[in-house]
Amino acid sequence: MTATLRLTDLHSYYGKSHILQGVSLELSEGEIVTLLGRNGAGKSTTLKTAVGAVTPRSGRVELAGRDVTGQPAHRIAKAGLSLVPEDRGIFQLLSVEENLRIAVKRGSPWAISDIYKIFPRLEERRRNGGGQLSGGEQQMLSIARALLGGPKVLMLDEPVEGLAPIIVEEIVSQIGLIRDAGVPILLVEQNLAVCRALANRHYILEMGRIVHEASATEFASDSETIDRYLGVKA
Amino acid sequence: MIYLFQILNGIGLGMLYFLLAAGLSIIFGLLQFVNFAHGAFYLLGAYLTYDLVERGVSFWIALPVATLIVAIVAGAIEALLLHRIYKLPHTFHILVTVGIALVFQELAIIIWGPIGGSVPTPDGLGGVVMLGNFVYPQYRLFTIAVTAVLAGGLWWLLEGTRVGAIVRAGSESASNMALLGYNTMRINTAVFAFGAGLAGLAGALAAPIRGVEPFMGAEALSVAFVVVVIGGMGSYTGALAAGLMIGIIQSLMTTIWPQGAQLFIYIAMAAVIAIRPRGLLGRV
Numbered sequence A: 001m002t003a004t005l006r007l008t009d010l011h012s013y014y015g016k017s018h019i020l021q022g023v024s025l026e027l028s029e030g031e032i033v034t035l036l037g038r039n040g041a042g043k044s045t046t047l048k049t050a051v052g053a054v055t056p057r058s059g060r061v062e063l064a065g066r067d068v069t070g071q072p073a074h075r076i077a078k079a080g081l082s083l084v085p086e087d088r089g090i091f092q093l094l095s096v097e098e099n100l101r102i103a104v105k106r107g108s109p110w111a112i113s114d115i116y117k118i119f120p121r122l123e124e125r126r127r128n129g130g131g132q133l134s135g136g137e138q139q140m141l142s143i144a145r146a147l148l149g150g151p152k153v154l155m156l157d158e159p160v161e162g163l164a165p166i167i168v169e170e171i172v173s174q175i176g177l178i179r180d181a182g183v184p185i186l187l188v189e190q191n192l193a194v195c196r197a198l199a200n201r202h203y204i205l206e207m208g209r210i211v212h213e214a215s216a217t218e219f220a221s222d223s224e225t226i227d228r229y230l231g232v233k234a
Numbered sequence B: 001m002i003y004l005f006q007i008l009n010g011i012g013l014g015m016l017y018f019l020l021a022a023g024l025s026i027i028f029g030l031l032q033f034v035n036f037a038h039g040a041f042y043l044l045g046a047y048l049t050y051d052l053v054e055r056g057v058s059f060w061i062a063l064p065v066a067t068l069i070v071a072i073v074a075g076a077i078e079a080l081l082l083h084r085i086y087k088l089p090h091t092f093h094i095l096v097t098v099g100i101a102l103v104f105q106e107l108a109i110i111i112w113g114p115i116g117g118s119v120p121t122p123d124g125l126g127g128v129v130m131l132g133n134f135v136y137p138q139y140r141l142f143t144i145a146v147t148a149v150l151a152g153g154l155w156w157l158l159e160g161t162r163v164g165a166i167v168r169a170g171s172e173s174a175s176n177m178a179l180l181g182y183n184t185m186r187i188n189t190a191v192f193a194f195g196a197g198l199a200g201l202a203g204a205l206a207a208p209i210r211g212v213e214p215f216m217g218a219e220a221l222s223v224a225f226v227v228v229v230i231g232g233m234g235s236y237t238g239a240l241a242a243g244l245m246i247g248i249i250q251s252l253m254t255t256i257w258p259q260g261a262q263l264f265i266y267i268a269m270a271a272v273i274a275i276r277p278r279g280l281l282g283r284v
């Protein structure tokens, strides 16, 4: 099976600090894969490097078999790699509907009406300003917007961080729906229960390197690894 | 009656100021770019119209052609030069754009001479309209009508269309636009060209009323800044209200105290800032 997204030996810097020190990972059709690791491990930087918001010093980024390394973010995004950033990136002064409208792409299989089926809250709030939404609704809007571009791969950076349990549950089931619709997802998340509920495979990142890879079943029974790299009791 | 006449003149003048200021304000809103070359685009629009009409081209052709050329020239300047300095402090924006403005002013003198000239009233609008018992030039009424339609159209474009939403989203965050697949450099060029085109159009419309002369750009620039400051940075309706206010004040003052007309618009600005530092309708 060929990977939809393949990162090979990525090295990235912020100024002089060497943040990614050879990250390699893959994501295939139909999968949800998580990228775990402590704060500051380089998870967000990995996603930003993949999409070109940070330019790697060396290494390769391939999307659906095409080398997109070194291209600017807007090209990579257009080629089908969508990042929902940690800060959600909602346009506060635009209405919910306007946030969605500007994300619609010709040729995308997703229309705004499909989006409203997955995220009915957004339809209720469509005339509200982006800045008036709750954190959970902003997250939904950000994911919805990414989907409208018709991505080949969706990358979510801590989508349920800081949200109430009931909203977390809602978003987890929505992410599942998106996967079932055929969009592979690379998920960065600290909430292990969420990762377990969704993912087929897991990578653990530490100090800019992938230090562990496990299938969902291996990971479920491996509390030692979880303790060691994530420093939390399972 | 003379006052009514001057108020009508003021509205016409004010709507041209509004066009100028709207362009300046849209550019500042998206790019955080202080554009002292804005008056030069007004000058260029007026002179191109003057030149084309002198060559025998109909005003009705010259008007859109001059506007379009201004937009293209401005887009080229943005794409080649200005986009490199957005990230620098505002003082650099001022330095570079004042330089551009001076180049245009001097070029106008070299090409068209230091005296300037007049543009005849366009065919079909040379007559007057009787309003009650006083007469009013048709062309001036025409400019009021055209700019009013443009003001409505611009508002719809910015607030009611996808293109407008893209521009507003871009003013909030360029990096988030990139994540949605937008090439923000291209959007910036297009918006800059559009804003400059509005200034060019204002110049072209003004040419038959006030003629052309090499210092019209500098004058237009200062008025445009006054309008933007009074109206409130980034406020569209503010620019409209302030444009009309300044136009009317200036027109009335030319009857009451001609020497003070220019001075009075700055007094109006100082007064508004003293009472409402963010301008009439400013949000920043």
Ligand SMILES: Nc1ncnc2c1ncn2[C@@H]1O[C@H](COP(=O)(O)OP(=O)(O)O)[C@@H](O)[C@H]1O
Binding pocket: A014, A019, A037, A038, A039, A040, A041, A042, A043, A044, A045, A046
């Ligand atoms: N814009 C930046 N400039 C400089 N250093 C940064 C920047 N963003 C992140 N870092 C540093 O890079 C490291 C990795 O950050 P990040 O990828 O955000 O980690 P994670 O998402 O795993 O918490 C951290 O040490 C962080 O302080």
Ligand SMILES: [Mg+2]
Binding pocket: A043, A044, A045, A086
């Ligand atoms: Mg992070």
